[in-house]
Amino acid sequence: MSKTFTLDGKDVPFRDGQTIIEAALEAGHYIPHLCHHPDFKAHGSCKLCTVKVNGRQTASCTMQAAEGQVVESETEELNSERRALTQMLFVEGNHFCPSCEKSGDCQLQATAYHLNMMTAHYDHFFPNRPLDASHPDFLLDFNRCILCSLCVRASRDVDGKNVFALAGRGIKSHLIVNARSGKLADTDFSAADKAASVCPVGVILPKRRGFAVPIGERTFDKQPIDAYVDTRIARKEE
Amino acid sequence: MAAPELDHKTYLDPILARYGHAALHLMQILREAQEHFGWLHPDAIDYLTEQLHVPRTKIEGVASFYSFFYLQPRGRYRVLFSDNITDRMLGSKALMDRMCRNLWVEPGKMSEDGLVSVDFTSCTGMCDQGPALLVNNIAITRMTEQRVDEICDLIREQVPLAQWPAEFFRVEDNIRRKGLLLEDGFVPGSALQAAFAHGPEGMLDEVRASGLRGRGGAGFTTAIKWESCRNAPGEAHYVVCNADEGEPGTFKDRVLLNGYADKVFEGMTLCGYVIGARKGMLYLRGEYRYLRDHLEAVLARRRERRLLGANVLGQAGFDFDIEIHFGAGAYICGEESALIESLEGKRGTPRNRPPFPVTHGYLNQPTVVNNVETFAATCHIALKGGAWYAAIGTARSAGTKVMSISGDCARPGIYEYPFGVSVRQMLEDCGAANTQAVQVSGPSGVTVSRAEFDRVLAFEDIGTAGAFMVFDDSRDMFEVARNFVHFFAHESCGFCTPCRVGTSLLKNLMDKLHNGHGSPYDFQEIERLNALLLSMSHCGLGHTACNPVLDTIAKFRPAYEVRMLHQEFTPAFDLDWSLQAARQMTGRDDSGAHLHNEEEASR
Ligand SMILES: Cc1cc2nc3c(=O)[nH]c(=O)nc-3n(C[C@H](O)[C@H](O)[C@H](O)COP(=O)(O)O)c2cc1C
Ligand code: SF4
Ligand code: SF4
Ligand code: FES
Numbered sequence: 053m054s055k056t057f058t059l060d061g062k063d064v065p066f067r068d069g070q071t072i073i074e075a076a077l078e079a080g081h082y083i084p085h086l087c088h089h090p091d092f093k094a095h096g097s098c099k100l101c102t103v104k105v106n107g108r109q110t111a112s113c114t115m116q117a118a119e120g121q122v123v124e125s126e127t128e129e130l131n132s133e134r135r136a137l138t139q140m141l142f143v144e145g146n147h148f149c150p151s152c153e154k155s156g157d158c159q160l161q162a163t164a165y166h167l168n169m170m171t172a173h174y175d176h177f178f179p180n181r182p183l184d185a186s187h188p189d190f191l192l193d194f195n196r197c198i199l200c201s202l203c204v205r206a207s208r209d210v211d212g213k214n215v216f217a218l219a220g221r222g223i224k225s226h227l228i229v230n231a232r233s234g235k236l237a238d239t240d241f242s243a244a245d246k247a248a249s250v251c252p253v254g255v256i257l258p259k260r261r262g263f264a265v266p267i268g269e270r271t272f273d274k275q276p277i278d279a280y281v282d283t284r285i286a287r288k289e290e
Numbered sequence: 291m292a293a294p295e296l297d298h299k300t301y302l303d304p305i306l307a308r309y310g311h312a313a314l315h316l317m318q319i320l321r322e323a324q325e326h327f328g329w330l331h332p333d334a335i336d337y338l339t340e341q342l343h344v345p346r347t348k349i350e351g352v353a354s355f356y357s358f359f360y361l362q363p364r365g366r367y368r369v370l371f372s373d374n375i376t377d378r379m380l381g382s383k384a385l386m387d388r389m390c391r392n393l394w395v396e397p398g399k400m401s402e403d404g405l406v407s408v409d410f411t412s413c414t415g416m417c418d419q420g421p422a423l424l425v426n427n428i429a430i431t432r433m434t435e436q437r438v439d440e441i442c443d444l445i446r447e448q449v450p451l452a453q454w455p456a457e458f459f460r461v462e463d464n465i466r467r468k469g470l471l472l473e474d475g476f477v478p479g480s481a482l483q484a485a486f487a488h489g490p491e492g493m494l495d496e497v498r499a500s501g502l503r504g505r506g507g508a509g510f511t512t513a514i515k516w517e518s519c520r521n522a523p524g525e526a527h528y529v530v531c532n533a534d535e536g537e538p539g540t541f542k543d544r545v546l547l548n549g550y551a552d553k554v555f556e557g558m559t560l561c562g563y564v565i566g567a568r569k570g571m572l573y574l575r576g577e578y579r580y581l582r583d584h585l586e587a588v589l590a591r592r593r594e595r596r597l598l599g600a601n602v603l604g605q606a607g608f609d610f611d612i613e614i615h616f617g618a619g620a621y622i623c624g625e626e627s628a629l630i631e632s633l634e635g636k637r638g639t640p641r642n643r644p645p646f647p648v649t650h651g652y653l654n655q656p657t658v659v660n661n662v663e664t665f666a667a668t669c670h671i672a673l674k675g676g677a678w679y680a681a682i683g684t685a686r687s688a689g690t691k692v693m694s695i696s697g698d699c700a701r702p703g704i705y706e707y708p709f710g711v712s713v714r715q716m717l718e719d720c721g722a723a724n725t726q727a728v729q730v731s732g733p734s735g736v737t738v739s740r741a742e743f744d745r746v747l748a749f750e751d752i753g754t755a756g757a758f759m760v761f762d763d764s765r766d767m768f769e770v771a772r773n774f775v776h777f778f779a780h781e782s783c784g785f786c787t788p789c790r791v792g793t794s795l796l797k798n799l800m801d802k803l804h805n806g807h808g809s810p811y812d813f814q815e816i817e818r819l820n821a822l823l824l825s826m827s828h829c830g831l832g833h834t835a836c837n838p839v840l841d842t843i844a845k846f847r848p849a850y851e852v853r854m855l856h857q858e859f860t861p862a863f864d865l866d867w868s869l870q871a872a873r874q875m876t877g878r879d880d881s882g883a884h885l886h887n888e889e890e891a892s893r
Pocket of ligand 1: 504505506507508509510532533534535536537621622623624625626627661662664830831
């Protein structure tokens, strides 16, 4: 007999050591998330995956699953707070979806649709974040970075390179690359890196491959994000 | 700025050697490198990268997290005015403007000759003797116009800091009321002797019987923490003393460390004895850098007297020593798991918990983190027993509390009271008149209004880390709250979305009200933000960031109502304000350089 907890009333089996979101996704139940990725160590920063466990709110990507937990996720309260978080991420950066190569493949955008986000609600911060087009094959558009640290984890833990890192503090937090010049061209980044394909939004983009898949036929044009629970986004494209 | 060819290796090598070329000590290495060179030069970072075998991103990521590390030149004299509300109330803003005018610098920018920079920093813990500032991270108190002018002269003449008048650097203890902790006559070693007589388990029993709860704010029962740590398996156990004292308005740990360091170190040693640790670390906020020589001297004396080192006081097998680690300007490093990250030479980001530090702390080993005052209190428990201690204070809050009192009162300073003392009593003792409010426990604490002055200090009523800031009738409580909100936005670590973005949104909302664009709509927004920060934030900073606003809205609504100039939602955007940059560039500020609208005319 495997152990179970309940998620919105449904039994979810789990193995020891799994977090709530890992068990839920494996069982085909979607919980919104941005910084979680099944291949990497949990980070727990975006807070989109927050659920109520036995009445207490906590991030489901860092909370270990335990027998008999009563987990609530699809409630109006939680979804409206998740919507607010998503809006915060939108106003914090500069997201002009119609001109973004990632539109339709972007997890932030898809999550916003899923949460019925109609406007940005808050005043935009309009930060000044210059692009880095130094690398021959890849472009970094920091305007869209949501600081999920997936590229940091991928580069460090899979590629063994430390190309990316978070720097700064508070609202001035930002992504840096491992070069004195601060330019991607001067790092050992390569197109074959895991870090090259892991960004959930449109920061790390291959050059000269614009709109290869037309708008309307992209990942989340075909199905909404909650339909992708058993195969994670990055893999789906392959 | 043509920097001369510099050999960074020359000054970095001895520092690296001192810290065993270990990236674990990155914080201390960067601090010392900077103390030497003034800022962290890219060549120095290249060399550190190579010597410490870490990626450059690691060093830049850490350095850019802390306010007191500079990746760009900041001037040979780096002046930072403390920006607590108490400093503001004592006129710090006008003093800073005066200094900037005198020296021809803009706040936050280095002078063109690379001589000086002037900026604000979060509360430096000198509220009872402000306005205060830091020059190259050394504290200067009691600023006046005259002192500003004198400092400007010294800077212009490039007089080394060591030759500045000692009077500038005098920091008073201002102890006004003594209880058991602040009484004199503690004999170093006596509490350890008593603990050895009890044995580790016996000592733990005494701490349990005392009912002692943490003095750092959360009020967690100390015996439970020590016991869980003692029972946790690990290669090594660690004792950490939290002397980050970042909560604005708090300065009691500074006084305890200045006058009662033996007691604090002895408490840490007792804890080491109980939990089976060999190493203790004092995490001292960078603002208290000036205490280093004094504290190192106390540690040296204790080693001489065998109160530290191998076989402490002849107790076979009990080896214990204490190191001092400095923070570098980050309030979040007072949060215990962020503090541990910082001790490990990392960015001060709070960890995901569980696991808690008692089982997985420093280097993932069982670690007790306690406040300075908590450790000091355990000495008295060792000496006189838990039952004796438990009889002091209230039923659920045993013992005494050292309070830092500042703001509008005749006698600011340090007051020690048994728990259960009323706010009214404290106001009377410190000579406060016409008080409208007290902020207890700093921005993350509670705003107590006149109607509540009979409430008492105790975990069951007003829990506190030790700050007590007094505001008389002349103060604008909206501006008090706005200052606190700016503090949180500045100090958010930026790890989690709700706090990183939410504290800035809150700051913008308060500024919007300040600028006269408020409407009832903004109240709703504040309440929504509060709910979000409370339920979604990763740590206590985010959870409490809305407290000052909610409290002052509830208790000092008129201060907000005068700012509700609009019935309907009004955007924060202000056409005239947006011309500010143009005015600055053209050096014009006459009426022709302004747009006027009817509302402004009627204001
Ligand atoms: C944002 C934040 C800042 C904190 N700052 C301090 C501090 O400066 N000093 C302190 O002792 N505790 C501080 N704490 C509480 C610590 O996390 C921890 O609870 C405390 O050091 C435990 O010691 P105690 O049990 O003796 O109180 C802070 C907590 C938070 C969330
Ligand atoms: S670049 Fe992409 S993957 Fe990296 S932190 Fe930013 S959003 Fe996350
Ligand atoms: S609540 Fe604020 S301070 Fe705490 S982890 Fe989140 S961003 Fe950092
Ligand atoms: S997915 Fe859990 S916090 Fe980001």
